[in-house]
Amino acid sequence: MSEAGILRVLYVFPNGDKYDGECCTTSNGMVMRTGFGTQISSSGTTYTGEWNNDKMNGSGMLSHPSGAVYKGQFRDNMYHGRGTYYFPDGTKYSGTFHNNRLEGEGEFTDSEGLVWTGNFYRNAAPGLKLKFNM
Structure with a gap:
């Protein structure tokens, strides 16, 4: 873990979605997407950009199949x-x-x-x- 508490992860969700990017751990132990990252859905939709509170927040690009x-x-x-x-x-x-x-x-x-x-x-x-x- 870095000094700011930001982790770099590559995570595959049970539905096949993939996230490669930054995240943090909340006080109750939950991991949330925070910072910059790329999520590719199992259907082929891709988002690359800023995340906050485990949601797309800030600047980014969303590409659909x-x-x-x-x-x-x-x-x-x-x-x-x-x-x-x-x-x-x-x-x-x-x-x-x-x-x-x-x-x-x-x-x-x-x-x-x-x-x-x-x-x-x-x-x-x-x-x-x-x-x-x-």
Whole structure:
């Protein structure tokens, strides 16, 4: 154990998930993911980034087997804060997330490479504007 109480582990969960990274031991003896690490689920979903209180908290990247990728801020295992979500079809959203939802100012790049800016709220984005690059 290091002076700060952080351990480096490689752990395989009973369901086949794997965690390679930092953790700490709580006062009651529980081991919790804390610091930086990578978790690969048995289904192929991979998270690499910061952990706190045994949850994805801070900056990280979550990759899904479908090809979808999220890079940005997490809070309690959810997309929360600034980030970019790359959809499997090549489109992407960059902006603000709130509890796994697109919410606030952002940019959506469509399949033709056109960038739409505005405010997003869950499934709606009224009044988007096309951004011109000149």
